[in-house]
Amino acid sequence: MKITDIRFGMLRVPLKTPFKTALRTVEAVEDIVVTVHTDTGHVGYGEAPATAVITGDTHGSIVEAIRKFIAPRLIGQEIANLNHITQLIQSSLEKNTSAKAAVEIAIYDLFGQLYGAPLYKMLGGGDPVITTDITISVDYIDKMVADSLSAVDRGFESLKIKVGKDIGVDIERVKAIYAAVEGRALLRLDANQGWTAKQAVYAICMLEDAGVRLELVEQPVKAQDLDGMKYVTERVHTPIMADESVFGPTEVIDLIRMRAADIINIKLMKTGGISNAIRIADIAALYGVECMIGCMLETSISVAAAVHVAVAKANVITKIDLDGPSLCAFNPVDGGVIFNESEISITDAPGLGIREIRGLEALPA
Ligand SMILES: C[C@H](N)C(=O)N[C@@H](CCC(=O)O)C(=O)O
Numbered sequence: 001m002k003i004t005d006i007r008f009g010m011l012r013v014p015l016k017t018p019f020k021t022a023l024r025t026v027e028a029v030e031d032i033v034v035t036v037h038t039d040t041g042h043v044g045y046g047e048a049p050a051t052a053v054i055t056g057d058t059h060g061s062i063v064e065a066i067r068k069f070i071a072p073r074l075i076g077q078e079i080a081n082l083n084h085i086t087q088l089i090q091s092s093l094e095k096n097t098s099a100k101a102a103v104e105i106a107i108y109d110l111f112g113q114l115y116g117a118p119l120y121k122m123l124g125g126g127d128p129v130i131t132t133d134i135t136i137s138v139d140y141i142d143k144m145v146a147d148s149l150s151a152v153d154r155g156f157e158s159l160k161i162k163v164g165k166d167i168g169v170d171i172e173r174v175k176a177i178y179a180a181v182e183g184r185a186l187l188r189l190d191a192n193q194g195w196t197a198k199q200a201v202y203a204i205c206m207l208e209d210a211g212v213r214l215e216l217v218e219q220p221v222k223a224q225d226l227d228g229m230k231y232v233t234e235r236v237h238t239p240i241m242a243d244e245s246v247f248g249p250t251e252v253i254d255l256i257r258m259r260a261a262d263i264i265n266i267k268l269m270k271t272g273g274i275s276n277a278i279r280i281a282d283i284a285a286l287y288g289v290e291c292m293i294g295c296m297l298e299t300s301i302s303v304a305a306a307v308h309v310a311v312a313k314a315n316v317i318t319k320i321d322l323d324g325p326s327l328c329a330f331n332p333v334d335g336g337v338i339f340n341e342s343e344i345s346i347t348d349a350p351g352l353g354i355r356e357i358r359g360l361e362a363l364p365a
């Protein structure tokens, strides 16, 4: 099975409700879809969101990185040589992790199709059913409480509460949600870099003293402020998780050795795809550090790939934040992983199992 062509499309899917974090507000998923074509007629699917505020990637940069730097190296490559292809992708240019991820996901999809096995089995196997949390956007307190209760009624047992807007209101937001859902759902907070280290310690200690039990607090301070992450981690009981602070395996090693966080959030769009996500999971396992696997605003194309990784690396990926498809107003994918609110399950279809993507707008090759 040899690669013959790489094509692009734009996929637009409205969100059920605006997605609001300390960094941005978004009303629709608008992602680049990559299809990798082969001489056997098999097609691999990948996806990349333009999360410029986190990865620096835009629609234009994703398409240009693939068109000019990645695709020319891959045409003619044999899918069976997976490690060689991932090395070609990763070394094709610096950064541009979303572009690399989209292409790698499509290649791994084809690798599974080549051997007639679902991707998670090619990655080592596991229990093909996992449970995700759901994000509660930062908003007025009453709205966040209502959104949290509605999520719990839909069966979500873990809520990822977005904070990081205003420290005083953030504390009240979390207290109100905790009181409303106590005993029915676990709470994770994600400040998306919105606090200073001192504010984070203050807020988390206030919540701890008030008896609010939090599963973890994600990325309290600026991405580059590793000293700030360490400052917070050392001063609170609640586990601290690094998200925007770590992209690839070497950054993860540095962060773990600094003891700057307790947990790592792995995202394919930060790692540049599946090969580095697996490396990070293996590194974390060596150090005895737990991981979450998360997503950006992505549909069930690239999130499916993250699900396969989560299942195969369940020994270390103990927390799942793969709610992108649940946030979308509809599923544009025919086939693939089944997203049913909090429960996500993988079928026996080869690769990612995607048959078709509805509503894809072709972009020039
Ligand atoms: C969607 C997911 N639950 C999430 O919150 N992901 C990111 C933010 C993604 C974005 O802004 O597109 C995170 O910070 O964890």
Ligand SMILES: [Mg+2]
Pocket (backbone or CB within 6 Å): 190, 192, 218, 219, 243, 244, 265
């Ligand atoms: Mg985050």
